[in-house]
Amino acid sequence: MTAMLKVEGLDAFYGKVQVLHGLSLEVDRGEILCLLGRNGAGKTTALKAIMGLVPPRAGAVMLDGVDISLLPPEDIAKEGIGYVPQGRRLFAELTVAENLEIGLMVRGAPRRARGRVLERVLDLFPVLAERLHQRSGTLSGGEQQMLAIGRALCLEPAVLMLDEPTEGLMPAMIQRIREVVLAMRAEGVAVLLVEQRVEAVLPVADRVLFVENGRSRDCVAASDLGEDHALLHRYVGVGA
Amino acid sequence: MSRAVGLHIAVLAGLALAQFTLPEYHHGNLARIMVLAAFASAYNITFGYAGMLSLGHAMFFGAGLYAAGLAAEFGGIAAPGGLVLGVIAGALMAAVVGVLALRTTGVSFMIVTLMFAQAAFLTVLYFGEWTRGDEGFVIASDMRRVLGLDLADPATRYWAAFAVFGAVMLGSLAVARSSFGRVLAAIRENEERTRMLGYDVFRAKLMALAVSGAMAGAAGAAYALLFGYVGATFASIQYSILPLLWVLTGGAATVLGPFLGTLLMFYLIDVSSSFTTAHMMIVGFALIGLILFFPKGILGTLRERVVPWLP
Numbered sequence: 001m002t003a004m005l006k007v008e009g010l011d012a013f014y015g016k017v018q019v020l021h022g023l024s025l026e027v028d029r030g031e032i033l034c035l036l037g038r039n040g041a042g043k044t045t046a047l048k049a050i051m052g053l054v055p056p057r058a059g060a061v062m063l064d065g066v067d068i069s070l071l072p073p074e075d076i077a078k079e080g081i082g083y084v085p086q087g088r089r090l091f092a093e094l095t096v097a098e099n100l101e102i103g104l105m106v107r108g109a110p111r112r113a114r115g116r117v118l119e120r121v122l123d124l125f126p127v128l129a130e131r132l133h134q135r136s137g138t139l140s141g142g143e144q145q146m147l148a149i150g151r152a153l154c155l156e157p158a159v160l161m162l163d164e165p166t167e168g169l170m171p172a173m174i175q176r177i178r179e180v181v182l183a184m185r186a187e188g189v190a191v192l193l194v195e196q197r198v199e200a201v202l203p204v205a206d207r208v209l210f211v212e213n214g215r216s217r218d219c220v221a222a223s224d225l226g227e228d229h230a231l232l233h234r235y236v237g238v239g240a
Numbered sequence: 241m242s243r244a245v246g247l248h249i250a251v252l253a254g255l256a257l258a259q260f261t262l263p264e265y266h267h268g269n270l271a272r273i274m275v276l277a278a279f280a281s282a283y284n285i286t287f288g289y290a291g292m293l294s295l296g297h298a299m300f301f302g303a304g305l306y307a308a309g310l311a312a313e314f315g316g317i318a319a320p321g322g323l324v325l326g327v328i329a330g331a332l333m334a335a336v337v338g339v340l341a342l343r344t345t346g347v348s349f350m351i352v353t354l355m356f357a358q359a360a361f362l363t364v365l366y367f368g369e370w371t372r373g374d375e376g377f378v379i380a381s382d383m384r385r386v387l388g389l390d391l392a393d394p395a396t397r398y399w400a401a402f403a404v405f406g407a408v409m410l411g412s413l414a415v416a417r418s419s420f421g422r423v424l425a426a427i428r429e430n431e432e433r434t435r436m437l438g439y440d441v442f443r444a445k446l447m448a449l450a451v452s453g454a455m456a457g458a459a460g461a462a463y464a465l466l467f468g469y470v471g472a473t474f475a476s477i478q479y480s481i482l483p484l485l486w487v488l489t490g491g492a493a494t495v496l497g498p499f500l501g502t503l504l505m506f507y508l509i510d511v512s513s514s515f516t517t518a519h520m521m522i523v524g525f526a527l528i529g530l531i532l533f534f535p536k537g538i539l540g541t542l543r544e545r546v547v548p549w550l551p
Contacts, residue, residue: 051436053432053436072440073435073436074435074436074437074438074439074440074441075438077435077436077437077438078438083436085433085436089430089432089433090429090430090433091425091426091429091430091433091434092429093425093428093429094422094425094426094429098422098425101419101422102422102423102426102434102437103437105419105422105423106437106438106439107438151437152437155437155438
């Protein structure tokens with residue numbers, strides 16, 4: 001069986017500057033892969049290239065065995081990749097319910113199926129259920145992040161990509177978001193996580209892929225990283 | 241029936257009844273205001289709901305105006321047909337311009353739409369032999385008849401203006417409450433995120449522009465047929481700025497805002513110009529006051545503070 005999301009030899013450019021040099025990665029169903037690397041290593045660009053926002057010049061993005069690298073971003077989203085970019089970006093003037101509705105309407109599913117999906121998302125984030133009619137711009141940072149993730153889950157994605165979801169949040173929120181990521185894994189979703197902080201990664205990730213200068217380097221099991229500080233030191237400059 | 245729908249029906253009912261009580265002068269004004277408010281409502285679809293600041297809506301209004309006017313002048317097509325042609329001309333023009341202009345956003349979109357509108361305006365002048373350019377022409381009175389009724393008659397004219405405005409307003413309400421309207425609002429708030437969620441943003445914006453163009457075309461055609469005059473002024477930049485002003489005054493992304501804004505601005509100019517030639521200065525002060533106290537327009541600010549259910 002092939003991996004849910006498989007990226008091979010991806011090259012991407014911003015203008016004339018090459019940012020990704022043959023980046024490759026694989027995430028399977030029910031697995032959490034974390035991209036780790038310094039600022040500017042190309043982690044966010046990798047997600048954008050998968051999403052079609054930065055058109056890849058070479059390489060392939062395979063979703064469940066189908067090449068999606070030439071599709072426009074809106075079709076990639078419909079194919080089943082949910083993307084929560086850095087900095088949340090809600091529809092601030094719309095209410096929580098309307099934000100979720102935008103997510104639910106995408107696939108044109110029948111109303112009953114939508115209700116079921118919405119119920120599941122609200123089960124994951126009970127705090128959103130209490131605030132359905134509040135304008136989303138007035139939520140706290142953590143609640144906004146939950147809504148952004150919740151909205152992505154409304155598409156029932158097969159692959160969920162999160163770009164620094166816990167950045168700037170308080171510990172209780174970080175814990176909640178971590179639980180949701182683990183819940184998604186348990187349901188068989190392939191999760192691709194971008195982080196800069198090692199301590200945010202190790203408790204959830206199954207495998208860690210180090211990214212350096214737009215290239216994928218070592219890929220190790222997260223459990224092995226606890227002992228092996230050399231890799232952390234080399235790629236992110238931390239560790240003792 | 242929800243209270244939102246009820247409110248809009250009540251406003252329409254009030255407008256229908258107003259014509260039996262208003263003195264002649266205001267009766268005529270209100271007919272004109274309703275047609276212009278239909279134009280403002282059209283503008284509100286793209287600017288208010290979809291967040292596209294166009295500086296070229298005069299070309300859609302003008303397309304309707306000239307479609308109806310030229311059809312009457314040269315084709316012998318009378319009022320109802322002229323209105324239909326106006327709607328088609330507005331929608332078609334918006335779709336064609338949209339395909340090109342929607343490759344841009346923000347300031348570039350403003351510039352590109354302005355450029356197209358100026359090109360349309362100059363085209364009207366260039367073909368002065370038929371359009372009579374700035375001078376314009378008067379539509380023959382036998383072309384201004386619907387079902388045997390004369391549109392120059394004040395009561396008929398009022399009902400016709402009411403019908404056009406009512407249709408456009410209810411259309412706006414339907415858009416605002418539909419899932420299409422939700423998507424437009426999402427695009428306004430964050431275009432890229434909407435795309436990431438799987439929506440074809442270009443198509444949605446083009447649809448919005450075409451709907452807006454059709455409404456503006458209807459308003460333009462109605463203006464030509466009801467008031468009997470067609471001239472290049474109505475395709476000039478002034479008529480791209482006015483709907484923006486009306487919508488900002490009444491409240492962008494509110495269904496009734498365009499009408500309220502048009503009404504207030506019309507009477508502000510009407511009243512102030514009766515005792516000073518510097519009436520534009522008064523309009524300027526009014527706009528400054530508006531921005532200070534009603535930054536989201538009158539109904540937009542009311543919605544934020546008092547009536548959150550207002551569509």
